[in-house]
Amino acid sequence: MSKTLLEIKGLKTHFYTSRGVVKAVDGIDLIVKRGETVGLVGESGCGKTVTGLSIIRLISEPGRIVEGKVIFDGDDLLGLKKERMRKIRGEGIGMVFQEPLTSLNPVLRIGDQLTEAVIVHRKSSAIEAEREALALLDEVKIDSPKQTLWAYPHQLSGGMRQRVGIAMALMLKPKLVLFDEPTTALDVTVQSGILQLLKGLRQKMGLSSLFITHDLSVAAQLADRIVVMYAGKVVEDAKAGDIFKKPRHPYTKGLLDSIPKREDKGRLRSIAGSVPDLMNLPKGCPFHPRCPLKESRCEKELQDMRRAEEDWRVRCWKAA
Amino acid sequence: MLKEALNDKQVVLGSALILFMFCVAILAPIIATHDPCETNLSPEVKLQPPSREHLFGTDDLGRDLYSRMVYGARISLTVGLVAVAIMLLIGVVIGAIAGYFGGVVDTVIMRIVEAILCFPSIFLILMILAFLGPSIINVMVVIGLTSWPGVCRLVRAEFLSLRERDYVVAARALGASHRRIIFRHILPNALAPVFVSATLSVGSAILTESALSFLGLGVQIPTPSWGNILTTGRFYIESAWWMTLIPGLAILITVLSYNLVGEGLRAVLDPRLKR
Numbered sequence: 001m002s003k004t005l006l007e008i009k010g011l012k013t014h015f016y017t018s019r020g021v022v023k024a025v026d027g028i029d030l031i032v033k034r035g036e037t038v039g040l041v042g043e044s045g046c047g048k049t050v051t052g053l054s055i056i057r058l059i060s061e062p063g064r065i066v067e068g069k070v071i072f073d074g075d076d077l078l079g080l081k082k083e084r085m086r087k088i089r090g091e092g093i094g095m096v097f098q099e100p101l102t103s104l105n106p107v108l109r110i111g112d113q114l115t116e117a118v119i120v121h122r123k124s125s126a127i128e129a130e131r132e133a134l135a136l137l138d139e140v141k142i143d144s145p146k147q148t149l150w151a152y153p154h155q156l157s158g159g160m161r162q163r164v165g166i167a168m169a170l171m172l173k174p175k176l177v178l179f180d181e182p183t184t185a186l187d188v189t190v191q192s193g194i195l196q197l198l199k200g201l202r203q204k205m206g207l208s209s210l211f212i213t214h215d216l217s218v219a220a221q222l223a224d225r226i227v228v229m230y231a232g233k234v235v236e237d238a239k240a241g242d243i244f245k246k247p248r249h250p251y252t253k254g255l256l257d258s259i260p261k262r263e264d265k266g267r268l269r270s271i272a273g274s275v276p277d278l279m280n281l282p283k284g285c286p287f288h289p290r291c292p293l294k295e296s297r298c299e300k301e302l303q304d305m306r307r308a309e310e311d312w313r314v315r316c317w318k319a320a
Numbered sequence: 321m322l323k324e325a326l327n328d329k330q331v332v333l334g335s336a337l338i339l340f341m342f343c344v345a346i347l348a349p350i351i352a353t354h355d356p357c358e359t360n361l362s363p364e365v366k367l368q369p370p371s372r373e374h375l376f377g378t379d380d381l382g383r384d385l386y387s388r389m390v391y392g393a394r395i396s397l398t399v400g401l402v403a404v405a406i407m408l409l410i411g412v413v414i415g416a417i418a419g420y421f422g423g424v425v426d427t428v429i430m431r432i433v434e435a436i437l438c439f440p441s442i443f444l445i446l447m448i449l450a451f452l453g454p455s456i457i458n459v460m461v462v463i464g465l466t467s468w469p470g471v472c473r474l475v476r477a478e479f480l481s482l483r484e485r486d487y488v489v490a491a492r493a494l495g496a497s498h499r500r501i502i503f504r505h506i507l508p509n510a511l512a513p514v515f516v517s518a519t520l521s522v523g524s525a526i527l528t529e530s531a532l533s534f535l536g537l538g539v540q541i542p543t544p545s546w547g548n549i550l551t552t553g554r555f556y557i558e559s560a561w562w563m564t565l566i567p568g569l570a571i572l573i574t575v576l577s578y579n580l581v582g583e584g585l586r587a588v589l590d591p592r593l594k595r
Binding site: 094102105107168 | 422423485486487489490491492493494495496497500504505508509
């Protein structure tokens with residue numbers, strides 16, 4: 001068994017809108033090893049969620065995966081037949097969504113939604129499925145699992161809903177879990193509870209996961225490795241410990257500086273400017289209009305990802 | 321939601337009337353005072369106004385109008401329900417497919433629907449019935465077959481918006497099949513407007529059946545239906561008013577009660593109409 005669980009190679013997902021082509025994901029490479037948690041970080045609109053949805057091929061019109069490979073456990077998912085792909089979803093790869101209220105169906109009981117995956121994939125009996133669901137609700141630290149099974153989503157609090165969302169993704173013990181901003185919609189105290197839970201689950205179940213977030217401080221708590229995306233491209237990819245000590249790409253640095261710190265008084269720091277229009281990217285490095293270090297070369301050419309150090313790749317002319 | 325519906329005067333009045341009509345239809349053999357098809361051509365019996373012996377009077381063949389009305393209720397209510405069931409079956413499935421898959425599938429289906437909607441439905445029904453021949457079963461099937469485009473469009477519109485919901489993406493991410501997503505995840509969320517439209521359609525199906533029987537293409541004599549009682553009544557409208565007034569009122573009240581329930585439910589289910 002190879003150490004690599006998921007390898008994305010040169011993935012491009014573009015959206016063909018009436019106004020033009022939006023290159024939401026434009027040639028990214030990414031590796032998740034077994035047992036590893038990779039944090040995929042970047043501002044809103046830089047292609048993180050589209051990357052996640054591309055992995056399980058849930059991009060809908062007008063989006064299309066243009067090229068690239070998504071090799072999961074030895075198979076290229078992009079070449080699989082629809083039926084095989086359906087087996088992989090849920091059984092091979094689970095997904096936890098951002099908004100726990102809207103990702104649960106308002107008219108179905110929690111129990112029905114939790115057992116769905118087991119019934120669909122393993123054709124288990126309802127009783128057996130329910131027993132598994134109970135065990136898992138206990139695992140995600142829900143106080144009264146029995147009552148929760150009978151509840152409708154609107155009867156649960158935000159944090160409980162997200163715990164249910166996590167349980168749903170874990171029902172079939174998938175090899176890889178995609179977390180799409182699982183804590184963004186929650187307030188800070190609930191968020192820390194969920195992060196605590198995820199840390200515990202990770203140790204206990206040996207989860208491999210791709211953790212998508214815009215919040216570096218969240219990624220810092222969970223990820224072994226950080227991949228930073230900007231305007232559909234990866235700009236830096238390194239071990240979490242390294243990147244937080246010494247970010248090499250000016251964008252990563254900007255993100256790190258934007259985390260509020262206790263010593264900070266007064267204004268919150270942010271990166272000047274905003275994410276460029278993906279339909280109309282600036283020439284050269286897409287980050288140059290906002291970059292404090294830019295030089296004339298940055299406006300003309302985009303640096304390839306290059307090795308800065310062992311296990312550390314970065315896409316910047318100026319990065320040492 | 322049920323509680324709210326039961327607080328609505330329209331819904332309560334409408335459902336009470338419908339319930340009453342159903343009791344009459346089910347209990348027809350018990351509450352009818354005469355055989356609905358027994359004729360008596362003697363002048364003392366035929367075309368008699370309402371009396372103690374004949375509650376609603378008698379018709380031109382001396383049959384007891386009350387008993388005929390009671391048995392006729394069975395036809396009208398069955399036609400309403402069966403035709404609407406057929407309509408829902410076709411309309412919901414086709415509308416769901418169009419709305420869920422979208423794209424070319426949707427375009428093709430909706431163009432067909434629009435083509436059907438181009439014909440006035442009564443004309444379409446008359447044409448088909450002329451081929452199939454008049455019978456109660458044909459009437460129900462044909463009404464069902466011609467009335468589904470409305471529901472189809474309604475369901476399609478609901479699906480178009482619901483298929484983008486996160487929980488649908490979540491269900492797909494769990495590996496659920498299209499069929500499972502359509503029927504288990506989306507359809508239950510789309511039912512409220514369908515329910516309202518179905519209720520209103522029962523009323524119009526009853527009306528259509530009466531119209532067809534009136535034109536002689538529906539339920540055939542001697543089986544009584546409100547429509548064909550009305551049609552014989554019109555020859556005697558000057559001398560025997562009860563033969564037109566009573567079936568006419570029965571149709572009016574039944575259709576009205578379905579509309580009351582439908583409109584009331586719409587008010588309850590649609591938050592935009594709330595006061």
